[in-house]
Amino acid sequence: xxxxxxxxxxxxxxxxxxxxxxxxxxxxxxxxxxxxxxxxxxxxxxxxxxxxxxxxxxxxxxxxxxxxxxxxxxxxxxxxxxxxxxxxxxxxxxxxxxxxxxx
Amino acid sequence: xxxxxxxxxxxxxxxxxxxxxxxxxxxxxxxxxxxxxxxxxxxxxxxxxxxxxxxxxxxxxxxxxxxxxxxxxxxxxxxxxxxxxxxxxxxxxxxxxxxxxxxxxxxxxxxxxxxxxxxxxxxxxxxxxxxxxxxxxxxxxxxxxxxxxxxxxxxxxxxxxxxxxxxxxxxxxxxxxxxxxxxxxxxxxxxxxxxxxxxxxxxxxxxxxxxxxxxxxxxxxxxxxxxxxxxxxxxxxxxxxxxxxxxxxxxxxxxxxxxxxxxxxxxxxxxxxxxxxxxxxxxxxxxxxxxxxxxxxxxxxxxxxxxxxxxxxxxxxxxxxxxxxxxxxxxxxxxxxxxxxxxxxxxxxxxxxxxxxxxxxxxxxxxxxxxxxxxxxxxxxxxxxxxxxxxxxxxxxxxxxxxxxxxxxxxxxxxxxxxxxxxxxxxxxxxxxxxxxxxxxxxxxxxxxxxxxxxxxxxxx
Numbered sequence: 001x002x003x004x005x006x007x008x009x010x011x012x013x014x015x016x017x018x019x020x021x022x023x024x025x026x027x028x029x030x031x032x033x034x035x036x037x038x039x040x041x042x043x044x045x046x047x048x049x050x051x052x053x054x055x056x057x058x059x060x061x062x063x064x065x066x067x068x069x070x071x072x073x074x075x076x077x078x079x080x081x082x083x084x085x086x087x088x089x090x091x092x093x094x095x096x097x098x099x100x101x102x103x
Numbered sequence: 104x105x106x107x108x109x110x111x112x113x114x115x116x117x118x119x120x121x122x123x124x125x126x127x128x129x130x131x132x133x134x135x136x137x138x139x140x141x142x143x144x145x146x147x148x149x150x151x152x153x154x155x156x157x158x159x160x161x162x163x164x165x166x167x168x169x170x171x172x173x174x175x176x177x178x179x180x181x182x183x184x185x186x187x188x189x190x191x192x193x194x195x196x197x198x199x200x201x202x203x204x205x206x207x208x209x210x211x212x213x214x215x216x217x218x219x220x221x222x223x224x225x226x227x228x229x230x231x232x233x234x235x236x237x238x239x240x241x242x243x244x245x246x247x248x249x250x251x252x253x254x255x256x257x258x259x260x261x262x263x264x265x266x267x268x269x270x271x272x273x274x275x276x277x278x279x280x281x282x283x284x285x286x287x288x289x290x291x292x293x294x295x296x297x298x299x300x301x302x303x304x305x306x307x308x309x310x311x312x313x314x315x316x317x318x319x320x321x322x323x324x325x326x327x328x329x330x331x332x333x334x335x336x337x338x339x340x341x342x343x344x345x346x347x348x349x350x351x352x353x354x355x356x357x358x359x360x361x362x363x364x365x366x367x368x369x370x371x372x373x374x375x376x377x378x379x380x381x382x383x384x385x386x387x388x389x390x391x392x393x394x395x396x397x398x399x400x401x402x403x404x405x406x407x408x409x410x411x412x413x414x415x416x417x418x419x420x421x422x423x424x425x426x427x428x429x430x431x432x433x434x435x436x437x438x439x440x441x442x443x444x445x446x447x448x449x450x451x452x453x454x455x456x457x458x459x460x461x462x463x464x465x466x467x468x469x470x471x472x473x474x475x476x477x478x479x480x481x482x483x484x485x486x487x488x489x490x491x492x493x494x495x496x497x498x499x500x501x502x503x504x505x506x507x508x509x510x511x512x513x514x515x516x517x518x519x520x521x522x523x524x525x526x527x528x529x530x531x532x533x534x535x536x537x538x539x540x541x542x543x544x545x546x547x548x549x550x551x552x553x554x555x556x557x558x559x560x561x562x563x564x
Contacts, residue, residue, distance in 0.1 A: 011354070015358065015359050016148060016359065017359055017360055017361045018147065018242065018361075018539065019147055019150075019151070019536045019539060020242065020243065020244040020245055020536075020539065021243065021244065021361055023359065023360065023361060025354075025357050025358075027354060027357075051470060052468045052470065053467070053468065053469075053470055054468070060243065060244075060361065061361070061362065063362050063363065063364065065353070065356070065357055065363045065364070067349070067353035067356065067378065067379075067380050068350060068353035068354045068356070068357055068363075070353075070354065070357055070363075072357055072360075072362070072363060074361045074362070076244050077244070078466065078467040078468060080244075080535065080536050081147075081148075081150055081151070081536070082150030082151040082152065082534070082535060082536065083535045083536070084411065084453060084455065084486055084533070084535070085455050085466065086150075087457060087462075087463060087464055087465060087466040088464060088465070088466075089148070089149065089150040090148050090149075093464050093465070094464075094465060094468060096465070097465075097468070097470050100470070
């Protein structure tokens with residue numbers, strides 16, 4: 001049976017990286033989970049694009065950061081921060097779709 | 104250059120000037136005899152309004168409270184005080200606002216000192232010259248800058264690096280009040296001038312600019328202390344309730360960044376690929392291996408906004424299950440009906456519905472398409488070319504939605520619960536980011552600086 005991301009991660013968060021990008025962080029509980037996700041390439045641009053209903057081209061990069069056992073995904077904001085139609089100026093509440101990740 | 108000191112000690116007062124800090128933490132920091140008291144006062148995070156309107160997103164009384172501690176301790180102790188991105192956005196009105204607060208404190212506390220005020224505003228003529236030469240480059244996802252957008256933009260600022268701050272300090276300024284500034288430069292300017300490694304100094308600054316946010320438990324309203332050495336730096340909390348750990352420090356390096364290994368700034372980038380974090384006894388963390396790599400050409404980041412109109416909003420809710428089920432069709436119908444009337448009346452305006460309980464938080468990114476709650480919150484947002492136009496659009500949208508007939512409607516007395524009278528609130532000017540581009544800078548120290556002698560508590564001559 002597939003497990004939910006929260007069995008592997010202790011922090012799942014989102015935030016602006018400047019007004020034009022949204023960045024998502026997954027901090028794993030330990031090095032073993034970090035290694036597992038990196039080795040099996042569980043988080044891909046295609047998967048993130050599907051979760052957020054965005055084109056794959058809008059997912060800028062996926063970076064593994066060893067010092068924090070973390071995975072970072074940076075994507076294009078649907079609109080720049082504060083443009084008309086904005087829903088979340090700081091981008092701090094855009095993480096929930098990641099909670100649907102299973103592995 | 105003077106003989107190199109073995110270490111350089113920095114007290115970072117708080118994450119953003121005006122967010123506050125416990126007095127006990129600040130006193131604890133002063134006991135460690137800092138070589139510098141610094142604070143970052145700004146961010147683009149609160150959105151484009153504050154830069155455009157020339158207003159601070161922080162509260163004046165709170166900024167004054169924080170600065171009072173910093174200035175009295177710094178001036179009386181002969182310790183340089185550096186404030187970066189004054190007033191939150193660092194354009195001239197923000198710097199003026201902060202200068203006025205500093206002068207008030209100087210008067211009240213009878214402090215006299217030399218202050219360097221560094222402006223970060225970039226004249227449009229200068230941007231236009233570089234634009235004509237094809238030297239203005241947009242950051243990722245930022246549309247190319249055009250003459251038209253440049254003309255409409257206001258309060259264009261550049262993020263200065265360490266150089267103008269170093270110059271002001273070398274000229275004997277006790278206090279440096281800087282406009283828009285690369286956050287780490289506040290903390291790194293002086294130690295780099297004294298011969299410390301730029302990579303380590305800037306990385307330490309990168310963490311200290313958020314003060315205790317990088318500790319655990321994190322806080323945006325507490326001090327942090329950094330000690331820079333020849334080949335490492337050490338971070339410590341000044342509050343016994345928190346500590347720096349390997350995890351908290353490294354996690355902070357991720358925060359708000361696109362790529363934690365490569366952090367671009369004025370004139371180069373921080374390369375953290377060889378960086379290590381080691382925990383020391385007493386809740387401290389030692390960081391090694393941070394490198395600064397100069398770019399081929401020194402560039403600064405420009406920030407500017409343009410006004411696109413005025414906003415009026417109304418807050419409402421619905422508890423009707425049929426309306427909730429039909430909400431998408433109802434809002435589309437209301438918008439189309441309102442737009443027809445506006446067109447006939449030649450009133451311009453845009454309408455946005457923020458529907459909480461549906462996709463109010465995530466908008467286009469929301470994957471959940473079902474609406475399952477028993478009530479919905481609806482914020483009607485109207486943007487028009489004038490405040491009066493925005494008022495008219497908001498009012499018409501609210502009244503149309505209140506009495507809109509939809510399939511299966513049973514609550515024929517009104518569709519909305521309105522919590523307030525008056526129901527509509529003017530939100531004022533609306534800005535959007537229009538400039539977020541790199542511009543080359545031949546002389547990085549060359550930001551206009553005004554040196555003033557503040558003589559607190561004395562009658563002007």
